[in-house]
Amino acid sequence: MTASATAASAPALARATPRRFGVVLLAAAAFVLLAAAGYVFPRWLTFLLTMAAGNGLVSLGIVALMRGGVVPFGQGMVFAAGGYTAALLYNKLGFTDALGLAVCGGVAAVLVAAPFAPLLSRYRGIFFAMLTLALSMVAYGLLMKLDALGGSDGFNVGRPTLLGQKLPDDRVGYTLYLLTIFVATIAAVAMRVFFDSTRGLVTLAVRENELRVEYLGGSVRRAMAINFVVAAFCAGLGGALVVLSLGHIEPNFSFWTTSGEFVFVAILAGWQSVAAVFIASTVLEIVRSFSSAYFPNTWQLALGLFLLFVIRFLPRGIGSLWTKRRGH
């Protein structure tokens, strides 16, 4: 390599590895800060943040798909797959470890999504959105009719254990909060690494020009199928963690409005920052909680106005406040 090329590549070289180290440090600091804050937060707030982190995992997967140019309107299906798996493992098999249940939820969601991935990888735009929506509504219909899964009422899930330890009454909420933000932190770092990887870059390229990707030797369908499976794993993790904190599961996990809320968060966040996803998810939970309290019948109106505000003033999402205007 020539001297000029060496000099020119130095800044780029400097970006790669230290960037990862910085991401891990930042994530660790955020986790420690949230863990410490959660210790003094009132219970309602730790519960709200637990829901935000759990639901944020689903939206994180949607962002991975959005980077490839598609938006799924049926992530409720894989969210429910993760939730029902965790709940059934707990109730039917007596497997109670919260971390294990979360991972099982993610794996189950992958098993549900994988058979559809080759089909969905052929579609774009509204067709992709409608197909995923259709799948989630089929799942919703099945869950409503299956009495073995509690039908329309769903069923309750008991208190989980963690690493062999029972969770005492006064610490159960905080422990599940810790677990959820821990899993969310790991997932966020992993997703950042994915976005910055060769596969992540090809996903961005697919979004802008599929034809060129194929002419450069890349497989567009494989990229889209893998992204769908990755998104399913995130949704399954989120579903399991949300169920463990709620202590209840029902078919509404797969209903289209649930999927719509995940998309809402992903749009609010934009597709450039993983941290923005969890911030957007927290914003949604706060708006929902306070609107429900003060405007019980019109909270969706507040949500809609908020989204309009963001689309008008931050069209690239909350993440665009601290990310540069470029692909990454």
Next chain:
Amino acid sequence: MSADIPAAGSTMLHVDRVNKRFGAVVAAADITLSIGRGECVSLIGSNGAGKTTLVNMVTGYLKPDDGRIAFDGRDVTALAPRAITRLGVARSFQIPQLYGDLTVLDNMLVANACHDQRLSFWQPAQRPQAIDRAERLLERFRLSEHRARRVAELPGGVRKLLDIAMALTGAPKLLLLDEPTSGVSAEEKFPMMDTIMSALGQEAMTVLFVEHDMEIVERYASRVVAFYAGRVIADGTPEAALGADDVRRYVTGELLAE
């Protein structure tokens, strides 16, 4: 290997009795053509003569109605663009197909990642080896100074060069350039072709380029294939092909003027 397909040997590309129609329009009529290893061949012809259709069929974007196309001794007629690219065929486009929101360097890294057989979740796109390779290619195309600029902000000539540089990332054996100087000013076209040929000259590569500018054709092609209404009307050295009556009548228009 089929008996109709010549062994790899000195033949890089063999097009055998290929036909293609779009409704009533004949885009390729019984085209037979062999391109030798290391040749620099220009495809000329008026608009709609079938040049780009041939490029699109060789690269798998279009499938011939009948006939066969062999690359390096292998039948590629039914293969998808990606599979043909992986065999060693690359192309650039009349309208550069780039990623406008990314920087020049990131565009090169996209090309590099796409050529990577095993895409990774872990390996950073901006890893040292990939950046080195990208930087070297950018330098060959005199694009180093633009490496950090967003592609959407680049002038047309630079975008053309980047389009070709991206095609070279996979070190192809056959490169097809679709009108590399279209949209480039008269002053820029020769320096641009010099840059391209100088960059390509560093690799043992067979080149096919579609071109309308006969000055470019005369100066850079070692062989010229002329098309008219989907047929090959002349094939030979630039002097011989450009001097043929049919070429002067249907392509350059000289006989019409007389």
